[in-house]
Amino acid sequence: MIGPGTRAVVTGASSGIGAATAELLARRGCHVVLAGRDGAALTEVAGRTGGRACAADLAGPDAPARLLAEAGEVDLLVCNAGVGWAGRFEDMPLADIERLVQVNLLSVLRLVRAALPAMLARGRGHIVLVSSIAGSMGVAREAAYSASKAAVQVLAGSLRHELAGRGVGVSVVVPGVVDTAFFTRRGAPYDRRRPRPVPPERVAKALVRAAERGRAEVFVPSWLRLPARLRGLAPGPVDALQRRFG
Numbered sequence: 001m002i003g004p005g006t007r008a009v010v011t012g013a014s015s016g017i018g019a020a021t022a023e024l025l026a027r028r029g030c031h032v033v034l035a036g037r038d039g040a041a042l043t044e045v046a047g048r049t050g051g052r053a054c055a056a057d058l059a060g061p062d063a064p065a066r067l068l069a070e071a072g073e074v075d076l077l078v079c080n081a082g083v084g085w086a087g088r089f090e091d092m093p094l095a096d097i098e099r100l101v102q103v104n105l106l107s108v109l110r111l112v113r114a115a116l117p118a119m120l121a122r123g124r125g126h127i128v129l130v131s132s133i134a135g136s137m138g139v140a141r142e143a144a145y146s147a148s149k150a151a152v153q154v155l156a157g158s159l160r161h162e163l164a165g166r167g168v169g170v171s172v173v174v175p176g177v178v179d180t181a182f183f184t185r186r187g188a189p190y191d192r193r194r195p196r197p198v199p200p201e202r203v204a205k206a207l208v209r210a211a212e213r214g215r216a217e218v219f220v221p222s223w224l225r226l227p228a229r230l231r232g233l234a235p236g237p238v239d240a241l242q243r244r245f246g
């Protein structure tokens, strides 16, 4: 399904995982619409990929629908844009909670809602949502972020049930720690030795493969599936281990 002629929209394409995904899709011959706020960075990625830059702040309520209207027909929608926030939840300003939910969750709901009718009318399409291991496990000092990413994972599951047999697939990608600007942007650089960050290109490869094979859920690196599944089976002991070693 993914190759010359595929029309893709990638959000958060100005940096990190989104830029790596746009580059990989372009190498496969796809036509890529690149979304983000940073016009200069988008133009730079567009120059490398031959894609079309669409600057948009996805926190705005109308931005997702506008982006998709500008993009035209879409075969592959990659909802990747996201922001973090690190610190104690009791200290998190309400405005930051709202903005994080707007970007990480509401914009995803709006993008999918805007893209689905045309995909269903054509009887084909694929949607990839980028979540996080924080959404599978819950992480201290990342409560709002973890909650937003958990919601994205459940959204993917619900849509998969609802869309089964209708030609539109949904995958969710669950990365662990990735070597991007994400941590410095949220104001708390990643300073642990383990787990070692993976390059964004590795996430991009897994993401494109998941879309191609219609895989429901992909962890990057793949061993992360184990703690996520174990937590589902035995939340108490796994939470205790996470507090001790996390």
Ligand SMILES: NC(=O)c1ccc[n+]([C@@H]2O[C@H](COP(=O)([O-])OP(=O)(O)OC[C@H]3O[C@@H](n4cnc5c(N)ncnc54)[C@H](OP(=O)(O)O)[C@@H]3O)[C@@H](O)[C@H]2O)c1
Residues within 6 Å of the ligand: 011, 012, 013, 014, 015, 016, 017, 018, 035, 036, 037, 038, 039, 041, 056, 057, 058, 059, 080, 081, 082, 083, 084, 103, 130, 131, 132, 133, 174, 175, 176, 177, 178, 179, 180, 181, 182, 183, 185, 200
């Ligand atoms: N890095 C990690 O360890 C990690 C782990 C698990 C999951 N993730 C998830 O992976 C996704 C990509 O993150 P990354 O690691 O590649 O970080 P990144 O390099 O900081 O990229 C984040 C992207 O999101 C875009 N974005 C942020 N706010 C936006 C807004 N209001 N409107 C439109 N675009 C916006 C940014 O573009 P502009 O600045 O141009 O707006 C940027 O392109 C995120 O959803 C993140 O939660 C990351």
